[in-house]
Amino acid sequence: MDWGSLTGLILAIAAILLGQAVEGGNVGSLLQPAAFIIVFFGTLGAVLLQTSLSHFILSLKMMMWVINPPPSDRQALAKRITMWSIVARKEGILKLENYMNAEKDVFVKKILRLMIDGVSAEKIQDIGGIDVDIWDAKYRNAAKVWDSAGGYAPTVGILGAVLGLIHVMENLSDPTLLGSGIAVAFVATIYGIGLANLFFLPIAYKLRSHIQLEVGRREMVIDAMCCIANGEHPRVIEERLASYEL
Numbered sequence: 001m002d003w004g005s006l007t008g009l010i011l012a013i014a015a016i017l018l019g020q021a022v023e024g025g026n027v028g029s030l031l032q033p034a035a036f037i038i039v040f041f042g043t044l045g046a047v048l049l050q051t052s053l054s055h056f057i058l059s060l061k062m063m064m065w066v067i068n069p070p071p072s073d074r075q076a077l078a079k080r081i082t083m084w085s086i087v088a089r090k091e092g093i094l095k096l097e098n099y100m101n102a103e104k105d106v107f108v109k110k111i112l113r114l115m116i117d118g119v120s121a122e123k124i125q126d127i128g129g130i131d132v133d134i135w136d137a138k139y140r141n142a143a144k145v146w147d148s149a150g151g152y153a154p155t156v157g158i159l160g161a162v163l164g165l166i167h168v169m170e171n172l173s174d175p176t177l178l179g180s181g182i183a184v185a186f187v188a189t190i191y192g193i194g195l196a197n198l199f200f201l202p203i204a205y206k207l208r209s210h211i212q213l214e215v216g217r218r219e220m221v222i223d224a225m226c227c228i229a230n231g232e233h234p235r236v237i238e239e240r241l242a243s244y245e246l
Contacts, residue, residue, distance in 0.1 A: 005066050005067055005206060006067055008202070009067075009199075012198040012199070013198075016030070016190075016194065016198075017030070030187060030190065032187040032188070032191075034160075034164075034188075035160050035164070035187040035188035035190075035191050036191060038156065038159065038160035038163060038188055039153060039156050039157050039160055039188055039191040039192050039195065040191075040195075042152075042156035042159065042160070043149050043152045043153045043156050043192075043195070044149075046148070046152040046156065047145055047148050047149050047152065050148055051141070051144070051145050051148065055138075055141045055142045055144075055145060056142075056145055058138070058139070058142040059142040059143065059145035059146060059207075062139070062142055062143065062207050063146075063203060063207075065206070065207060065210050066203055066206050066207070069210055070210060070214070072213065072217075074217050074220070074244070074245060075245065077105075077108070077217070077220075077221070078220070078224075078238075078241040078242070078244070078245065080099075081221070081224045081225075081228075081237070081241060082234060082237060082238045082241060084096055084099055084112075084228065085224070085227070085228045085232075085234040085237045085238075086234045087099070088228050089231070089233070089234055093115060093116055093118075093228070093229070094116060096112060096115070096116055097116055099112070100112040100113060100116060107131065107135075107218055107221065108221055110128075110131070111124060111128055111221055111222060111225045112225065114127060114128075114225075115225050115228060115229050119229070120229065121225075121226035121227075121229040121230050124222065124225055124226050124229060125222060125226055128218070128221070128222035128225075129222065131218070132215060132218045132219060132222070135214075135215075135218070136211065136215050139207075139211045139214075140208065140211055142207075143204055143207040143208050143211060144204070146200050146201070146203045146204035146207065147200075147201065147204040149195075149196070149200040150195075150196040150197070150200035150201035150204060151196070153191075153192045153193070153195045153196040153200060154189075154192045154193050154196050155192070156192055157188050157189045157190070157191055157192015157193060158188075158189060158192065159188075160185070160188025160189070160191070160192065161185040161186065161188050161189045162185075163185075163188075164182065164185025164186075164188060165182075165185050167185075168182055168185070216244060217244075219244075220241060220244040223240060223244075224237055224240065224241055227240060
């Protein structure tokens, strides 16, 4: 559980509600269904128009990383790789096949298989690099969905404000309808700017940081396996792995 992200989410919502109350305003006035429908579904439509459905669905799944980030096993993985390098140096690379069969990480298992099959370090670097690039592109495109939402929401909020003012102008003869129209106008702007800067953009940034961590982890695996394939000393490999933990 990422308590920092959860605290930030609660603090962002509380700041708006508390600020409204301190100013003497009614917190309930911020709850405008019409404004929410315009901003939320308008932003959703724009995002769906821009991105593919597969990336959109993936972005929703990745949203859970903000509160519950993927577990990091980099240190444990570095220890396993160091142990593999010792086994490979003493008993030969083929002895790593048992460790490969027990490995649960699909990417690590793939790179191990390439090394055990006698693929050169250069080829391992090329094949692993392609795998990392494709994975990185896929997940970054999904994270961009939140960037896009952060870009569209304020504009859609302004659109909601204009629609609210149009409603006001249409009902100038009926004072009872003026208040609701003005409320929708201003609250729609708050929704657009608030959702963009307090939720969508921070989510996008947090997801990119998690993606970068995973890319670094995979690059560490490729680098270490290439070193093992080249027969480098386990101590050298251990020091290289330690550099990735900085």
